[in-house]
Amino acid sequence: MPRLDAQRWVALKEQWPALSPPQRVRAFRELAHLDAEDLFQQLSAEQQRDLLLTMPVGERRFWIRTLAPDDAADYIQAAPEDSRGEWLALLDETTRPEVVALLAYKEDEAGGLMNPRCARLRPDMRVDEAISYLRRQALGQEGTFYYAYVLDSQQRLLGVISVRELFAAPAERIVADVMRTNIVTLTAHTDQEDVSRIFAEHGLLALPVVDADGRLAGVVAADDVMDVMWEEATEDIQRLGGTRPLGEAYLEMPLRRMIAHRGGWLAALLFGEMLTASAMARFQDDIARSVALALFVPLIISSGGNSGSQATTLVIRAMALGEVRLRHWWMVLSREMLSGLALGFLLGAIGLARILAWQGMFGSYGEHGMQLAAIVGLSLIGIVLWGSVSGAMLPFLLRSVGMDPATASAPLVATVVDVTGIIIYFTVARAIL
Amino acid sequence: MPRLDAQRWVALKEQWPALSPPQRVRAFRELAHLDAEDLFQQLSAEQQRDLLLTMPVGERRFWIRTLAPDDAADYIQAAPEDSRGEWLALLDETTRPEVVALLAYKEDEAGGLMNPRCARLRPDMRVDEAISYLRRQALGQEGTFYYAYVLDSQQRLLGVISVRELFAAPAERIVADVMRTNIVTLTAHTDQEDVSRIFAEHGLLALPVVDADGRLAGVVAADDVMDVMWEEATEDIQRLGGTRPLGEAYLEMPLRRMIAHRGGWLAALLFGEMLTASAMARFQDDIARSVALALFVPLIISSGGNSGSQATTLVIRAMALGEVRLRHWWMVLSREMLSGLALGFLLGAIGLARILAWQGMFGSYGEHGMQLAAIVGLSLIGIVLWGSVSGAMLPFLLRSVGMDPATASAPLVATVVDVTGIIIYFTVARAIL
Numbered sequence: 117m118p119r120l121d122a123q124r125w126v127a128l129k130e131q132w133p134a135l136s137p138p139q140r141v142r143a144f145r146e147l148a149h150l151d152a153e154d155l156f157q158q159l160s161a162e163q164q165r166d167l168l169l170t171m172p173v174g175e176r177r178f179w180i181r182t183l184a185p186d187d188a189a190d191y192i193q194a195a196p197e198d199s200r201g202e203w204l205a206l207l208d209e210t211t212r213p214e215v216v217a218l219l220a221y222k223e224d225e226a227g228g229l230m231n232p233r234c235a236r237l238r239p240d241m242r243v244d245e246a247i248s249y250l251r252r253q254a255l256g257q258e259g260t261f262y263y264a265y266v267l268d269s270q271q272r273l274l275g276v277i278s279v280r281e282l283f284a285a286p287a288e289r290i291v292a293d294v295m296r297t298n299i300v301t302l303t304a305h306t307d308q309e310d311v312s313r314i315f316a317e318h319g320l321l322a323l324p325v326v327d328a329d330g331r332l333a334g335v336v337a338a339d340d341v342m343d344v345m346w347e348e349a350t351e352d353i354q355r356l357g358g359t360r361p362l363g364e365a366y367l368e369m370p371l372r373r374m375i376a377h378r379g380g381w382l383a384a385l386l387f388g389e390m391l392t393a394s395a396m397a398r399f400q401d402d403i404a405r406s407v408a409l410a411l412f413v414p415l416i417i418s419s420g421g422n423s424g425s426q427a428t429t430l431v432i433r434a435m436a437l438g439e440v441r442l443r444h445w446w447m448v449l450s451r452e453m454l455s456g457l458a459l460g461f462l463l464g465a466i467g468l469a470r471i472l473a474w475q476g477m478f479g480s481y482g483e484h485g486m487q488l489a490a491i492v493g494l495s496l497i498g499i500v501l502w503g504s505v506s507g508a509m510l511p512f513l514l515r516s517v518g519m520d521p522a523t524a525s526a527p528l529v530a531t532v533v534d535v536t537g538i539i540i541y542f543t544v545a546r547a548i549l
Numbered sequence: 550m551p552r553l554d555a556q557r558w559v560a561l562k563e564q565w566p567a568l569s570p571p572q573r574v575r576a577f578r579e580l581a582h583l584d585a586e587d588l589f590q591q592l593s594a595e596q597q598r599d600l601l602l603t604m605p606v607g608e609r610r611f612w613i614r615t616l617a618p619d620d621a622a623d624y625i626q627a628a629p630e631d632s633r634g635e636w637l638a639l640l641d642e643t644t645r646p647e648v649v650a651l652l653a654y655k656e657d658e659a660g661g662l663m664n665p666r667c668a669r670l671r672p673d674m675r676v677d678e679a680i681s682y683l684r685r686q687a688l689g690q691e692g693t694f695y696y697a698y699v700l701d702s703q704q705r706l707l708g709v710i711s712v713r714e715l716f717a718a719p720a721e722r723i724v725a726d727v728m729r730t731n732i733v734t735l736t737a738h739t740d741q742e743d744v745s746r747i748f749a750e751h752g753l754l755a756l757p758v759v760d761a762d763g764r765l766a767g768v769v770a771a772d773d774v775m776d777v778m779w780e781e782a783t784e785d786i787q788r789l790g791g792t793r794p795l796g797e798a799y800l801e802m803p804l805r806r807m808i809a810h811r812g813g814w815l816a817a818l819l820f821g822e823m824l825t826a827s828a829m830a831r832f833q834d835d836i837a838r839s840v841a842l843a844l845f846v847p848l849i850i851s852s853g854g855n856s857g858s859q860a861t862t863l864v865i866r867a868m869a870l871g872e873v874r875l876r877h878w879w880m881v882l883s884r885e886m887l888s889g890l891a892l893g894f895l896l897g898a899i900g901l902a903r904i905l906a907w908q909g910m911f912g913s914y915g916e917h918g919m920q921l922a923a924i925v926g927l928s929l930i931g932i933v934l935w936g937s938v939s940g941a942m943l944p945f946l947l948r949s950v951g952m953d954p955a956t957a958s959a960p961l962v963a964t965v966v967d968v969t970g971i972i973i974y975f976t977v978a979r980a981i982l
Contacts (some may be wrong), residue, residue, distance in 0.1 A: 125731045154731045158751060247684075254716030261713035262695045262754065279712050280694035285688030298558045298587045316779045318591060320781040321695065321754055339752040340773035341809045345775065346749045348868055349782035356789060357862025357959060358855055366867035367880060374884075375891045378859050382933070385855050386896050390903055392847035397913065403840050407833055410843040414825035414967055417847055421854075422791055422818050422960040426811050429790025433783055434799035447800060451807075461817050471824055480830065500815070526790060526959045527855040534847055 119148050137170040153182060161191050177206045185211055186231040186340070226311050227304030232323045235264035239274055239292035244283045250279070260322045260335045266295050273299065273324055273333040292543050301326045304333055311336060312345045313438050327416075351522070352436060356429060358385065358527035381523030381527070388531040392417075399542040402549070408481045409545055411493050412467075413538065419463055420499035420537040421530030422527065424507030427452055429528045431511045432521050445512045449505065456504030460497035462484035468493035487548050494548075495541040502540065508542045553579050561588075570603040572724050586615060610639045618644055619664040619773070627976055630837035659744050660737030662777065663758045663767030668697035672725035674709055676718045683712070693768045695756045699728050704764040706732065734759045737766055744769060745778045746871050785869060788953070791818065791863060791960035814960070821964040825850075828968050832975040835982070840915045843980055845900075845925050846971065852896055853932035854963030855968040857940030860885055861962045864944045865954050878945045884939065889937030893930035901926035920981050927981075928974040936966045937972065 120128065128143070135143060143169065144152055156164065156179060164183075168176045180188060180203070192203045192215065200219075204212055216231050221227030235253055237246050250264060264282060266275040275295030277285075285294040300318050302311060302325045315323065315338060325333045351361040360377040362369055369377075396403075396413070403410045431448060434440035440448060468489050475485035507529045511521035553561065561576070562735045565828060568576060577585055577600065586930050589597065589612060613621060615635070625636045625648065633652075637645055647698045654660030668686055670679050683697060685730075697715060699708040708728030712716075718727040733751050735744060735758045748756065758766045784794040793810045795802055802810075829836075829846070836843045864881060867873035873881060901922050908918035946955035 119728060119730055122732065137674055142574065150727070150729065151731065154729050157729070250551070251680075251716045254713045256580045259701040261711065261716075265791070275754065278694065281685045283694075294583070296553060296583065296587050297552055298584065298591070299555065308683060312775070315772075315777045319776065321770065321772055337754065338775060339748070339754055339828070342749045342771060342778065344776065345551070345778045345782070346870065349778070350788075350870065353782075353786055353789060353862060353866045356786060356859050359859045362863070365870075365872045366863055367877065367884075371884065371887055371891075375665060375888050378856075378888065379892055379895050382855055382859070382892055382896060383899060386848070386852055386899055389851050391853070393844045396844040396847070400840055403836070403843055407837045407840075407843075410836055410840075410846070411826045411829040411833070413846060414850055415819070415822040415830070416972065418822050418825070418850075418854075418960075418963065418967055419815070421821055421963070422815055423811075425790050425960050426792045426815070429786060430799050431790060432793070437783065437798075439798045439800060442577065444800065451800075451804065453809050454804055458804075459815055461879075462812050462816060466816060466819055480591045527851075527858050530851060530854065530963070534851060538847065 119292055120151050130247055137166055140167055141170045145365060147475065156182065159421070161187075161194055164334055165191065165195070165342065173206075173492045179273040180206050181208055181211070184231050185214040185233060186218060186229065186334075189215045189228075190223075192417075193223060221304055224308045224334055225304065226302040226308070226325050227333070229308060229311065229336045229344065230304070231260055231303075231337065232334040234260045234324075235279075235324075236331075236332075237264045237266045237277070237291050239266050239290070239295070242287065243282060243289050243291065243294065244287040246282060246291050250282075252457075260337045262321045265324055265332055265335070270329075273301065273326050273332045275299065275331055276324070276387075278427040279547075299324065302336060303327070308341075308344045309348055309436070312341050312348060314435075315341045316345075324358060348436075352432070355520070356432065356525050358382075358525040385527050385531050388528075389534065391535045392538055395423040395538040396542075399538075399545075402542055402545060406488075406545075406549065408484065408488055409542075412488075413541065415467070415490065416495055416499055417534045418536040418542045419496055419532075420503035420533040421526075422503070423500045424503035424529035424533045425458060425526035427456075427504045427507030428524050428526065429509055431508045432524060435511060435515065435521050440513060442512065445509070448508050448512070452504045453501070454507040456501035457497070459504065460500035463500050464493040464496040467496045484549065491541070491545045491548050495537075495544045498540045498544065499533070499537045501531075506532060506536075553584050557716075570599055573600055574603045589615065594620075594627055595795050595824050598624065598627070599744075606639075607951045608943065613639050614641055614644070617664050618647040618666060619651060619662065619767075622648045622661075625654075625737045626652060626656060654737055657741045657743070658737065658889045659735040659739040659758050659769055660766070660768045662741060662744065663735075664693060664770065667693045667755075667757075667766040667768040668712075670697045670699045670710070671766070672701065672723070672728070674724045675720065676715060676722050676724065676727065677720040679715060679724050683715075693770045695754050695770075696768075697934070698757055698768070699724055700763055700765055703762075706734065706759050706763055708732065709757070723805050732757065735769060736760070741774075741777045742781055742869070742948075745774050745781065746869075748774045749778075750871075753805065768885075785865070785955045788955040789865065791958040814958070818960050818964050821961075824968045825971055828971040829975075832971075832978075835975055835978060839917055839982065841917065841921055841923075842975075843926075845921075845945045847902070847930055847975065849881050849925065849928055850967045850970040851963075852929055853936035853966040854959075855936070856889065856892060856933045857936035857962035857966045858959035860889075860937045860940035861943055861957050861959065864941045865957060868944060868948065868954050875948060878942070881941050881945070885937045885941040886934070889934035890930070892937065893933035896933050897926040897929040917982065924974070924978045924981050928970075928977045931973045931977070932966070935969060939965060939969075 172503055192200050195203055235250050263276050263278050267271055268274055275297045277295040303321050304325055321338045323337050324335055327333050350420050354361045362377055471492055473488035474480040481488045510524040514523055515521045615932055625633055628636055668683050696709050696711050701707055706728045710728040710731050735756050737758055755768050755770045760766050787794045791814050795810055904922035904925055907913040914921045943957040943962055947956055948954045
């Protein structure tokens with residue numbers, strides 16, 4: 117069968133989503149072997165599974181064996197519990213125990229991302245021996261091949277060398293003299309968020325996973341980590357927006373499930389907001405005496421909510437980036453006190469000017485106009501300060517009790533600040549009127 | 550000089566930040582050559598620059614020449630405009646024109662991320678010839694070496710093969726028969742956000758950049774894309790939280806600049822919120838007649854803001870992931886109308902129950918208790934529906950006028966919904982009372 121050229125690839129990939137499962141299997145069989153392998157590797161795990169399920173068992177066995185052990189493991193993890201045995205039975209004798217070992221790790225730690233297969237060298241090999249040795253290892257290796265890992269006889273990791281560096285090294289030098297010994301390593305239980313941070317910091321294409329004795333267990337490659345980065349950023353963003361992370365595509369998620377993911381937090385926040393009604397009830401008489409006071413409640417509380425949302429977002433992201441750690445709470449607090457105060461003065465001045473202007477032009481707020489201006493101005497200072505400080509401290513509070521700091525969504529902070537904002541505002545009002 | 554072992558690396562890396570620039574240069578000189586190179590590669594661009602600036606010119610020339618052209622370009626881009634010539638003069642004759650060409654691309658497109666150097670092969674080479682050819686290319690190549698790109702005599706990209714696949718292929722086959730022809734390519738002007746999405750979708754370690762005639766211009770590697778992913782996610786998250794993206798580390802940013810980055814949006818939102826005072830002023834008499842009405846304003850508007858924040862966050866993220874495009878606006882609108890209505894009924898029912906319960910237990914809201922319950926319940930339905938719909942549509946509106954949809958921050962949506970929420974609430978109240 118002839119190989120596909122670029123144009124026919126584009127055409128095939130455009131058609132693909134519209135084909136029925138049996139049509140896909142047929143189109144797949146019509147490809148040259150190398151093209152079929154290429155296409156299969158690029159399908160998502162679900163697409164691969166659908167394709168495999170439509171094939172007869174013999175073909176299914178063939179294709180699942182082309183997967184790297186970590187991809188096969190991801191894939192079997194996604195299958196229903198009771199069919200896992202059947203899928204495992206399709207693997208060859210070498211891969212099956214590797215996949216079973218990988219299934220024991222959690223999906224969100226380095227062990228669940230690593231590929232146990234990778235290029236391995238001995239430190240006392242000569243460079244040209246190492247290159248021929250790698251050529252023998254390449255056969256049937258669906259492993260990371262960008263770096264070769266140098267191991268002693270106990271499989272302990274001594275060094276690393278990229279294939280390019282090995283190619284460039286003089287043929288008669290020994291590997292130990294040309295390898296790098298400055299190795300960043302992961303353990304099988306390193307959390308996937310830390311894994312992606314370490315990758316981004318060091319700019320590497322693969323990182324080795326070692327056990328407690330320094331023995332090489334596998335390699336995590338950058339392509340698998342990029343998926344994780346998108347996924348983690350999506351979860352953080354959705355949490356910040358006040359939704360339980362959807363875990364699937366917005367347009368494809370069944371409405372019922374989407375409503376459940378959003379309704380929980382919305383209802384919880386509503387219960388929180390009920391405290392605002394109770395707080396305002398305590399100042400009912402003040403409102404009855406001066407209705408103009410009520411007009412500025414939304415402006416006051418939303419300014420608190422906005423400054424809180426800014427502070428909490430900045431702190432949560434800085435924590436995810438590893439820039440801010442628990443021990444920095446005091447530095448963050450002092451920064452937020454200073455910037456909250458500065459921002460409060462800015463907003464207070466604007467609020468004051470607005471009321472004085474309306475009072476001057478239209479006499480909008482009756483005899484108490486000047487006092488009202490002072491109340492709004494002073495409250496804004498207090499509320500923006502309080503919003504910044506509590507928004508910044510909430511992620512620390514959550515992390516220190518072992519929760520994900522990203523739970524401190526913008527809406528949650530706004531709710532906390534709303535209630536206290538009302539109390540600040542009316543307390544200032546009582547003091548002045 | 551002896552090579553460092555793992556323990557001494559850890560010690561050195563811990564000390565490093567505390568050393569003064571001259572101490573760093575001294576520590577650097579004491580390293581074995583390979584270790585020094587290794588350390589230098591792992592420093593951040595700023596750390597590299599500080600180190601280079603402290604060195605005499607001869608050493609500086611040596612070290613800048615160890616950088617890949619794309620890294621050298623990033624680094625010269627960060628230097629002050631008037632010193633760029635001096636830096637360029639330090640490069641060798643081959644690298645200088647490559648770096649000058651890269652400086653012409655914007656930092657946030659594929660051209661600004663790519664490395665012009667990579668492993669190249671001809672389609673009619675035999676596999677064993679190709680391997681020896683790669684060994685010759687590896688010398689002095691600070692390029693991507695995971696994939697080798699197969700080019701015709703006009704440098705047009707015909708196929709790609711990973712080094713592992715080349716190693717595994719029979720020595721006497723020709724490259725054209727074993728290469729992959731299903732190639733995902735970028736152009737020099739592909740936006741970096743699209744670049745990172747394409748990487749995450751396809752799970753590859755490097756992608757080729759081609760010009761309009763299909764000629765290979767360079768290669769973007771996954772490690773450079775990972776930095777971009779972190780950076781883009783950080784910007785999106787900070788925008789969503791209602792801050793102009795900081796562009797530097799939270800704890801290191803001068804306070805004055807941080808306040809400027811936050812104050813702009815806070816002040817703009819305050820101006821928006823002033824409309825709430827004007828909106829409420831129109832209903833001043835209603836409040837004077839029934840003060841209890843004012844008590845529920847915060848609860849009502851924050852529920853609208855929260856549902857808007859959820860919807861806008863979900864839509865913005867789905868757009869960034871490429872799941873939702875402009876043409877999907879109608880699907881999104883209908884989904885949000887349905888889920889907004891469902892969520893509205895949920896919150897309305899809770900609100901109604903709360904007021905009836907307080908009225909039953911404490912008679913909190915006087916003679917109009919039942920009507921108040923109906924007003925709050927009905928308004929919540931309307932406001933949650935309106936919040937969801939307008940929160941979801943705002944990113945479409947922004948994108949259709951060419952703005953970044955992530956500008957639709959949670960606080961911006963909340964402000965928009967607050968004003969309309971007040972009007973909905975008091976209009977319902979007038980109709981019922």
